[in-house]
Amino acid sequence: MRLVPNSLHDEVAAQLRERIFAGELTPGTFLDELKLAEQMKISRTPLREALKVLTHEGLVRHEPRRGCFVNEVTEQDLDEIFPVIALLEGRCAFEAAQNASDADIAALEDLHDKLQRHAKAKRINEYYATNFAIHEAIIALAGNRWLAGVIGDLRKIVKLARLQQLHAPGRLEQSLSEHLAVFAALKARDAEGAEAAMRTHLTRQRVALRDLARSQRSRLA
Template sequence: MRLVPNSLHDEVAAKLRDRIFAGALVPGSFIDESALCAELSISRTPLREALKVLTAEGLLRHEPRRGCFVSQITEQDLDEIFPVIALLEGRCAFEAARNATDADLAALEQLHDRLQRNAKGKRITEYYETNFAIHEAIILLANNRWLAQVIGDLRKIVKLARLQQLHAPGRLEQSLSEHMAVYAALKAHDAEGAEAAMRTHLTRQRVALRELARNQKSRITA
């Protein structure tokens, strides 16, 4: 597989980012630079530039004289990040409720219909993809590039763990209910209601992840 030289390090970063999110590069795993250079037919320079990008995003950590490793997100990381994301995405929902046109709401309705179908079919991966698209649509409707930039950076980190929470018992149905509450507030142009519903949605995601981690720990120690 040979990559074109245009923005080469950005392309390499995108490929590695996709592998991290797909679980092909698991948390804590070592980034083998020699193997990647051979696989992608590139030199060390664009690869190292790509590794710098992913390190700055928090997806990799660099250890002097050892190299780069895929980041391992901790419970403390999640406890610190989720309240910030809830605050920021809540503000996006507030602005989106004020800005949304009939056409915007019709597009959101289609996404929520798809979300319901995926929930009914227990298709967690597809549900997550639709869920992500809804969050992106709401962020776009907020029309605040500073909010979008900060949320985007934080979501890259949280994406390492967020999909797991949908495997918690009852979480899929709960998540759907929360999303429908956000949509109802957006449709009513209820800015404060949309903000509160979004913050509740994200706060409960953290609770679900915490319960899942506790259950996994209990099974290991049992």
């Protein structure tokens, strides 16, 4: 389908971003500008602008004289990013507990009910989507645009990794328990408890990813 010219490079960036998140463009993939431009029925100018956007977000890396590649998130990247996200999303949970209305809590309860159903049925992709919606709702309830902006940038980089950690043995059930702890604190308007529970949740995500990577290396050895 041909893209409309309005904010063309933003639309191109959005499409490429979704293809990366969907796993269609895997880490390390060379982004052939000519081929992509032909596929998307656009010129290379908006494509190059879109690639600059994705490079700024950390999803794409540019190598001089070689071109652009889908970025690969290293273990060191995850070690450095997750503690920062834990701090920031923890603060969001703190502020959300202070700001949430009864209607907000009711909406979060509906999302957590869905989360529990997906966990029980082992629907990992659906669980992740609901999990993502819960995190987004808590960030929105915090009402802090500075926190939201920084978290948004970091989450784009680790999005695929956060989905992968749910495949670690026992992680789905553990994640659900952590989410319910965050929600219980929010429901009680316990700001400090919500902050601590969210930080624990994010920290354990990193532990699960590290265990998963170690297990994968052992199988390949």
